Each structure stands twice: as C-alpha cells, then as structure tokens.
Amino acid sequence: MKVRKLASVGIATGLLAGLVAVATPASADPVTGGYAVVGSDTLQDSMNALVNGTSVTGANVRVAANGVNLGSFDAFGASKIRTKVSGGYFTRPGGSGAGISALLASISGNPLNGETLTGQVDIARSSSGPSVVNVNGALVFVPFARDAVAYAYQVPASDTACASALSSLTAAQLTALYNASSANTTLCSTPVTPRLPQSNSGTRKFFLKALGVTTVGAAVPATDNQPTGPQENAGGQISDYQIIPFSAASWIAQSNGAAPNTIAASPTLKLGAVNGQLAYSGTGSNLSPVAAAYSDTTFGRDTYLVVEYARVNSADPKYDPALATLVDPSKGTNSLVSFVTALAGQPGAVKAKFGFMAPSTTTPTRADS
Amino acid sequence: MSARLTRRLAAGATALAIAGLGLGFGATAASAVDTVPSTPTFGGSFYLGNGNTAADLAPGTASLAWNGADAPLAIGAPGNFNATVGVNPTTIGATGIDVFLSPQGQEANKTAWNAYSPTGLSANGQLQQNMTPMNLTNPGTGTPTGQGAVMAAGGDYSLGMAYTKNSDVTVVKVWYVHIHVTAGTGAWTYQPVQAAVVKTATTTTITSSPSGTVNTGAPFTLTATVSDPTATGTVAFQVGGTTIGSATVANGVATTTSASLSTAGANSVVAVYSGDSAFSGSTSAAVTVNAVLAPISTTTTVTAASADSTALHPATLTATVTPAGAAGTVSFTGSVNGGAVQTLASNVPVDATGTASVSTTGLTQGTWTINAAFTGTSPYVSSASTTAATLTLGAAAYPSATPAAANVTTTIPTGSLVITTPWSTATPLNLGTAVLDSATSTWSTPVTTFASATDQSKAIQVVDTRAGAPGFTAQVSSTDFKNGTQSFPVSFMGLVNVAAHQVANNAIQAAGVVTSNVASLSGSAQTFATYHPASSTLGTAWISGDLSLKGVPTSVQPGTYTATLTFTAF
Numbered sequence: 001m002k003v004r005k006l007a008s009v010g011i012a013t014g015l016l017a018g019l020v021a022v023a024t025p026a027s028a029d030p031v032t033g034g035y036a037v038v039g040s041d042t043l044q045d046s047m048n049a050l051v052n053g054t055s056v057t058g059a060n061v062r063v064a065a066n067g068v069n070l071g072s073f074d075a076f077g078a079s080k081i082r083t084k085v086s087g088g089y090f091t092r093p094g095g096s097g098a099g100i101s102a103l104l105a106s107i108s109g110n111p112l113n114g115e116t117l118t119g120q121v122d123i124a125r126s127s128s129g130p131s132v133v134n135v136n137g138a139l140v141f142v143p144f145a146r147d148a149v150a151y152a153y154q155v156p157a158s159d160t161a162c163a164s165a166l167s168s169l170t171a172a173q174l175t176a177l178y179n180a181s182s183a184n185t186t187l188c189s190t191p192v193t194p195r196l197p198q199s200n201s202g203t204r205k206f207f208l209k210a211l212g213v214t215t216v217g218a219a220v221p222a223t224d225n226q227p228t229g230p231q232e233n234a235g236g237q238i239s240d241y242q243i244i245p246f247s248a249a250s251w252i253a254q255s256n257g258a259a260p261n262t263i264a265a266s267p268t269l270k271l272g273a274v275n276g277q278l279a280y281s282g283t284g285s286n287l288s289p290v291a292a293a294y295s296d297t298t299f300g301r302d303t304y305l306v307v308e309y310a311r312v313n314s315a316d317p318k319y320d321p322a323l324a325t326l327v328d329p330s331k332g333t334n335s336l337v338s339f340v341t342a343l344a345g346q347p348g349a350v351k352a353k354f355g356f357m358a359p360s361t362t363t364p365t366r367a368d369s
Numbered sequence: 370m371s372a373r374l375t376r377r378l379a380a381g382a383t384a385l386a387i388a389g390l391g392l393g394f395g396a397t398a399a400s401a402v403d404t405v406p407s408t409p410t411f412g413g414s415f416y417l418g419n420g421n422t423a424a425d426l427a428p429g430t431a432s433l434a435w436n437g438a439d440a441p442l443a444i445g446a447p448g449n450f451n452a453t454v455g456v457n458p459t460t461i462g463a464t465g466i467d468v469f470l471s472p473q474g475q476e477a478n479k480t481a482w483n484a485y486s487p488t489g490l491s492a493n494g495q496l497q498q499n500m501t502p503m504n505l506t507n508p509g510t511g512t513p514t515g516q517g518a519v520m521a522a523g524g525d526y527s528l529g530m531a532y533t534k535n536s537d538v539t540v541v542k543v544w545y546v547h548i549h550v551t552a553g554t555g556a557w558t559y560q561p562v563q564a565a566v567v568k569t570a571t572t573t574t575i576t577s578s579p580s581g582t583v584n585t586g587a588p589f590t591l592t593a594t595v596s597d598p599t600a601t602g603t604v605a606f607q608v609g610g611t612t613i614g615s616a617t618v619a620n621g622v623a624t625t626t627s628a629s630l631s632t633a634g635a636n637s638v639v640a641v642y643s644g645d646s647a648f649s650g651s652t653s654a655a656v657t658v659n660a661v662l663a664p665i666s667t668t669t670t671v672t673a674a675s676a677d678s679t680a681l682h683p684a685t686l687t688a689t690v691t692p693a694g695a696a697g698t699v700s701f702t703g704s705v706n707g708g709a710v711q712t713l714a715s716n717v718p719v720d721a722t723g724t725a726s727v728s729t730t731g732l733t734q735g736t737w738t739i740n741a742a743f744t745g746t747s748p749y750v751s752s753a754s755t756t757a758a759t760l761t762l763g764a765a766a767y768p769s770a771t772p773a774a775a776n777v778t779t780t781i782p783t784g785s786l787v788i789t790t791p792w793s794t795a796t797p798l799n800l801g802t803a804v805l806d807s808a809t810s811t812w813s814t815p816v817t818t819f820a821s822a823t824d825q826s827k828a829i830q831v832v833d834t835r836a837g838a839p840g841f842t843a844q845v846s847s848t849d850f851k852n853g854t855q856s857f858p859v860s861f862m863g864l865v866n867v868a869a870h871q872v873a874n875n876a877i878q879a880a881g882v883v884t885s886n887v888a889s890l891s892g893s894a895q896t897f898a899t900y901h902p903a904s905s906t907l908g909t910a911w912i913s914g915d916l917s918l919k920g921v922p923t924s925v926q927p928g929t930y931t932a933t934l935t936f937t938a939f
Contacts, residue, residue: 060489333421345440
C-alpha cells in the first residue's frame with residue numbers, strides 16, 4: 001500500500017500503524033507527520049520497520065524518541081510525496097543521493113527540481129558514505145548498520161554451466177564486466193550483460209567505487225544510468241544472463257521475510273559470491289549475514305542516517321533534542337542508530353533481522369554531501 | 370520516592386499473590402505490589418526493564434524519565450526480559466492493543482484515558498513492549514488530556530496495555546502498573562499491581578491420635594482437615610495460644626506426629642489454619658486431650674553390709690533408686706545358702722537422694738543373697754535390682770548352756786494275773802440231762818460250748834497285768850462228780866475245741882496263745898492254753914471251748930451231780 005498523503009497525525013493513523021506492524025513487514029509510506037525520512041532503498045525496509053513499529057523480533061519495536069513519531073518514505077512509489085502537514089508535495093527522493101539532496105534542499109530552502117522543500121526532510125537514509133567530507137560540513141553522517149554489496153545474477157535453470165560460472169566472480173572479473181564496452185561472451189555461451197541500479201542509488205555508487213569503475217562501460221544499458229533506471233535491491237529488474245549489484249542485507253531481509261520479498265518471484269535470481277565469499281549462510285528463509293563478507297573493506301559498507309548537524313548540536317540554537325536522540329547510538333531503544341541486539345525490544349535486534357551487522361564505527365562524520 | 374508511594378509500599382506489605390499473572394510476582398516482590406479491585410477486565414501487571422542495559426527497573430524506587438531515556442520495556446518477570454505480558458489475543462477475543470495512560474481505576478475505560486498509542490498485537494503476549502509515556506502520542510479524552518499534560522500535572526496514574534476489540538473501541542482486558550509522576554519533570558516511578566483476592570472461607574477440624582490420653586512430653590499425632598482439599602498453607606496446633614506442633618497442608622490435610630503436651634490434665638487443642646492466597650484461615654473447635662505424667666523409668670541397686678559379718682548382728686540393707694527423687698518404697702528379700710526366699714524388710718521409704726536403708730539383726734549364719742524391689746509412686750515405674758547383694762555371716766559368738774541333771778521316778782505295779790470263768794458255785798454250768806447211749810450203755814451230755822466266737826461273754830478270761838510280761842500258762846483240774854455220797858469220776862468229761870480269741874484294745878494277740886484240748890479232766894491240773902511268745906505282752910485274753918460228758922457208766926445212780934473245776938493260771 002502506498003500512502004501519498006498524510007492528512008493529519010491522530011488516532012486513525014496511529015491505529016493503522018499498530019495493526020500493520022503485526023500483519024506484514026512495514027512496506028508502506030509513512031503514516032505519521034513527525035520527522036520525515038527519505039532516501040536509500042537499501043535502508044528503507046529496516047527504517048520503515050523501526051519507525052512504524054515492527055514485531056519482526058517478537059517484540060513490538062517502534063522508535064519514537066521523545067514522543068515524536070517518524071515517517072519513513074520509500075525510495076520508490078508515487079512520484080510525489082508530502083511529508084508534513086504544513087508542506088507541499090515534492091518529488092520522491094529515490095535513493096541515497098536523492099535523499100541527501102532533498103535534505104540539503106530542506107535545510108537551505110533552495111529549490112530542488114523546481115520544488116521548495118524547506119523543513120520537509122529531517123533524515124536522509126544513505127547506503128554509502130559521504131561524498132565530500134568536511135569537518136565543518138552542514139551534514140553529519142551517523143553510522144546506521146553495516147551491509148555488504150554483492151551482485152545478483154539471473155540464468156535460466158537449464159544453463160547450469162553459466163549459473164556455475166556466474167555464482168562466483170572475482171572483483172577483477174566484475175570490474176572488467178562493468179568497464180567493458182559490450183556484453184561479456186567468455187563467461188557463458190550466451191553473452192552476459194552488466195546492469196546497474198538507477199543513477200541515484202547508493203548501492204550503485206558504492207559498487208562502482210568498490211570496483212574502481214569511474215566510467216561505466218557501454219556494456220551497461222544507457223537507461224540504467226538515469227534516475228529512472230532499475231530499482232535497487234529488487235527482483236524483477238533484470239533478465240536472464242544479466243547481473244546487477246545487490247545489497248546482501250536486503251537479500252537476507254527479503255529472503256527471511258523481514259522485508260517485502262521482491263526476489264521470490266524470480267526463482268532463478270541468485271546472489272553471487274564476490275571473490276568466492278558468499279555474504280549469507282543458511283538456506284530458504286533462515287539466512288544469516290556472514291561476517292567475512294560484511295567486514296570486507298572493499299565490499300562491506302557502513303550505512304548511514306544523515307541529518308543537519310546544527311539540529312543535533314546541543315550548542316546550536318537549532319538544536320532539536322528529539323532528533324539528536326534518534327541519531328545518538330547511546331540512546332538505546334530511542335535511537336535509530338543503536339546496534340545493541342541483546343534484547344528483542346532493541347532497535348539493533350530489528351536491524352539484525354534485516355540482514356545488517358553492526359557498523360564498523362559509531363563515530364559520525366561531518367560532510368557537505 | 371514520594372510519600373504516596375511509600376504509603377503504598379507499606380500497604381503492599383500484606384503480600385497478596387497477584388492473581389492471573391502466574392509469574393511469581395508474589396514471591397519476588399512481596400512488598401512492592403499495589404492491590405487493586407478485582408474486576409473482569411483486570412488481566413495482570415508487569416515489571417519494567419531497561420531496554421538499553423537489560424537491567425531491571427526497580428518498582429517503587431527507579432526514577433524513570435518521561436521521554437523514555439531508561440528504555441522502559443514491559444517484562445513479565447523481574448530479570449526475565451523474555452517473559453511476555455498479556456495473553457494470546459484470540460483467547461480473549463481481542464483484535465488490537467493500546468499502550469495507555471489513564472487515571473487509576475479507569476484503566477478499562479478508554480474514554481477516561483489521558484493518552485495512548487496503538488501498538489502491534491503479538492500472538493503469545495507482548496514481548497518487551499516499550500512503555501515510554503512520552504511516546505503515547507494519541508491524546509485521550511480523559512483529564513488531563515495528552516501525555517504532555519500528564520507530565521506537567523503529575524500525580525498518580527496507570528500505565529499499561531489494553532487489549533481491545535470492536536476496532537479498538539472496547540477494552541477487553543488490561544495489564545498495567547501504577548505510576549507516580551512528578552509534576553513538571555515527568556520523572557516517574559512505577560508499582561506493579563495485583564487484583565485483590567477474594568478468599569474462600571474455610572472450616573478446619575481436628576482429631577487427635579490417640580484420642581484419649583497421652584503422656585506429657587510424649588509425641589502424639591494431631592491431624593487437621595481443612596474444608597477445601599485445594600487449600601495450602603500451614604496449620605498450627607495450639608493449646609491456650611501456645612503452639613505445640615505445626616504442619617503443612619497437603620490435599621487439605623495437615624498432620625504432625627510430634628505434638629506433645631507439657632501440662633498434665635485436660636488440654637484443649639485447636640488447629641489454626643493459616644489460610645493462603647485463595648483461602649481464609651480458620652480455627653477448629655477444640656479437641657480435649659488428657660495428658661498424664663509420663664512414666665519415669667527407674668533402676669534399683671542393692672547392697673548389704675555387716676560390721677562384723679556375724680549372724681544375728683546388725684546388718685544394713687541399702688537400696689539405691691535412680692533417678693533421685695523417685696517416690697516409692699523398697700522391700701528387701703533374701704535367701705540363705707540358696708534356701709527359700711524370705712522377705713527381710715518391706716515398705717522402706719526412699720529418701721530424697723534415692724536411698725532406702727534398713728538395719729536388721731535377723732540374718733542367720735550362712736551366705737545370704739539379697740535383692741531389693743522398688744515400688745514406685747506414679748509417675749515412677751517400679752523396678753528391682755538385677756544383681757543381688759551377697760552377705761556371708763559367721764556363727765554367732767554366744768556361750769552354750771551347762772547341762773542340768775534331773776532324776777525322774779516312777780513305779781511300775783507288780784500287777785496280777787487273774788483267770789475267771791462265767792460260772793461259780795452259785796451259778797454252775799449246767800450240762801443238762803444225760804442221754805443214754807444205747808449202743809454203749811453209757812450216759813452222755815450234750816456238748817456245751819462256752820465262749821464261742823459270737824458269745825465271748827461266757828469265755829474263760831485271762832487278765833495279765835504283771836510287770837515284766839512273763840506270759841502265762843492256764844491249767845484246769847476238777848473234782849469228781851458227786852451227789853451226796855454218790856459219785857463218778859470226772860474223767861468222763863473233756864474240754865475240747867479250745868481256742869483263743871482276740872480282745873479289742875489288748876496287746877495280747879490271740880494268735881500267740883497256744884491252746885490244747887484236755888480230753889479227760891482229772892484232779893490234776895492239765896494245761897489248755899499257754900502264752901509265751903518271743904515278746905510277751907500284757908492284757909486280756911479270752912479262751913473258749915466245749916465241755917461235755919461221754920461214757921458215764923450206766924451204773925451211776927440218778928441224781929444231779931456236781932463237779933468243781935478249778936482253772937488256774939501262772
């Protein structure tokens with residue numbers, strides 16, 4: 001279900017959240033007029049769960065620091081969203097980069113894509129680190145969880161030789177695929193086409209950076225390099241004899257049923273092992289992240305929540321204690337970025353259910369973008 | 370802690386069990402639970418734990434931040450974050466659940482709630498439900514309205530989870546705690562609650578075994594039966610308020626086998642049932658148990674001593690009875706040289722030291738074996754010595770008597786020997802008229818028998834009283850028969866069939882008398898009886914015989930003829 005508009009914050013919306021949390025994994029646009037969260041598709045499902053309430057761990061976990069509820073908006077859906085009662089509609093930020101851009105526009109008041117977003121975005125989900133680190137930057141990237149990026153491949157079940165070939169690719173092979181000017185003809189008898197998520201995808205950005213690909217080869221369809229390109233971390237986006245970057249956390253979360261499962265409909269879609277290291281263990285709906293993959297300095301990645309630094313700096317007149325609590329890892333159950341997993345009622349336990357591991361650091365990074 | 374909470378803690382010290390929670394609240398938080406009225410909508414209560422540190426948040430004392438900085442998660446039991454709160458919603462027909470803040474007593478009245486927030490409904494009860502008051506973003510319609518107003522106003526409220534149905538309108542059951550909020554800061558403390566238990570009245574009965582009389586200090590059995598077999602708790606058995614035994618109630622019965630009474634006499638024993646979380650206590654009617662002093666076993670030992678070991682001199686017999694103070698008497702028995710046992714002393718009182726002692730001069734020479742027997746006065750039990758005392762006494766040292774000479778005289782009479790007959794001159798023996806024997810032409814008389822065995826009064830009697838018992842010889846002689854001038858010889862008369870007869874009460878034995886017939890009497894004495902046995906005796910003897918005449922010549926002239934027979938004895 002996609003909710004385009006939040007008419008108000010009240011009894012009706014609260015009730016809806018409570019019931020939805022039990023029935024299915026959170027998948028909808030936010031149902032609260034509190035802090036607005038936009039951006040990364042990779043973090044979308046786990047954030048939806050945390051702010052809308054989830055019982056994926058057995059406990060009802062809902063982060064609503066200082067009584068302020070949040071609204072986490074999907075990366076994809078209806079083209080326009082409205083996050084605050086006081087605000088207007090604006091283009092849905094689809095991905096990490098778009099989310100950060102929207103946050104910056106919200107802070108500055110500068111129009112984005114011809115729309116004024118002032119005060120409409122409070123938190124941006126980012127599956128990749130800052131582009132421009134600046135100790136005096138307006139933004140602060142707070143580590144949220146650690147993910148690993150791998151690739152998904154799709155081969156007809158009959159072509160076991162190709163499936164075997166694609167099941168494990170080295171970083172060098174992947175680099176070659178994405179630098180190539182045409183589809184690969186050596187891995188399989190049928191040419192293998194490299195694909196990428198849409199241009200605002202954090203996963204895309206991270207993946208290419210990990211491979212050292214600065215200019216995407218012509219083998220990647222040109223349409224993939226647009227904001228309208230393939231949705232990241234979703235099934236049904238590629239065809240046979242194609243590969244695409246995929247978040248290991250998302251793969252695990254969807255397989256386990258924590259997040260809406262978009263990959264089940266594509267039974268021949270498989271997660272590949274980068275450098276021979278598969279990112280999960282287990283089978284079926286009982287997958288667990290593999291630390292060796294997540295801790296890989298190249299393909300493992302910390303993911304972030306990005307906020308305006310001034311609002312979490314207690315010395316600043318713009319200081320917002322509720323928002324500061326949400327991104328303070330020491331605030332436990334009131335914090336989105338805590339990764340304590342000991343109790344089912346802790347947000348960290350929820351994130352673990354969504355295939356994440358603890359971030360490599362809890363130290364936030366200030367940046368311009 | 371506020372004064373109000375302090376007061377509640379004191380009230381909670383009555384330690385009622387929490388009904389419907391089943392998580393051991395009563396045991397672990399005996400004094401930290403508020404009691405609330407039992408209502409159909411009361412589901413139970415919970416504890417809070419810090420979701421960041423996984424540490425318990427202490428009821429009554431932990432001061433919690435309104436904004437949830439302490440991460441208050443509802444947990445079913447202290448220290449157990451995985452203990453859920455509430456139930457499977459389908460079992461109570463619930464379709465939703467709200468976390469709510471309400472005035473106390475209005476937990477199930479949604480219109481009175483101050484604030485609430487719907488939350489996810491879990492199948493097996495709520496696990497680690499976040500109970501941060503500030504997160505209850507939906508204002509209710511109660512007063513004050515909204516969580517912020519409650520924070521500002523402070524006071525006592527309930528914070529909990531309400532299972533609902535009918536699209537979150539109707540409250541089915543509530544699990545909650547009492548909280549006390551400090552106005553302004555919103556700092557709050559909490560107190561689990563429990564439903565007041567409506568206890569079932571009980572009756573208790575008591576029986577004693579044995580039912581009549583027991584000994585003081587001795588264990589006996591008391592059994593109390595509580596009217597409901599599911600009752601638990603303890604029973605105290607009391608006499609006049611003093612507990613003499615106690616037992617745990619199992620299946621409605623409490624039995625002690627170690628009750629004892631210290632006071633002799635009639636004791637009224639009652640069973641006091643403590644009651645439990647579900648049942649009121651009760652006291653039984655009294656059962657009367659008579660107590661008597663318990664028998665006290667005793668032992669008796671005996672000693673005997675003589676200063677000079679001499680018969681008939683004073684000897685001291687001593688019995689020692691333990692324990693000292695045993696009341697009663699002692700008797701001493703003894704036998705000399707293995708002879709018959711005789712009583713030496715009886716009813717000797719035992720003194721306060723347990724000693725009974727007696728001195729006697731009655732012990733004769735020989736070796737005495739002496740025992741003592743204690744006859745106890747209740748409660749002291751009688752006992753007897755098991756090892757005899759022995760005492761050997763020598764002969765008494767008294768002088769013997771000087772023999773006394775004394776003459777005794779007597780006179781033995783010479784005695785006499787007298788022989789008599791029944792006849793005399795005046796009263797002759799008449800032989801009758803002679804009868805002619807034609808064949809021989811002689812006269813004969815009938816035989817006259819004197820002194821027959823049946824008529825010994827006519828016997829010849831010999832009375833011998835002569836000293837020396839010489840025995841005797843009896844003879845007979847006779848004159849001829851004469852009639853005036855006429856006569857004929859006595860030789861025609863014989864004394865035959867002579868026999869001796871025993872006379873009663875006489876030592877002379879007839880068998881010792883030798884008799885002989887005199888066929889023809891003459892003027893000379895002829896012996897017809899002698900008595901000269903080996904050992905003669907004195908006394909009377911009777912002798913019988915037959916007298917008759919035969920062959921008297923027919924030449925004899927008629928007339929009455931008389932002869933005189935002389936019997937002599939010497």
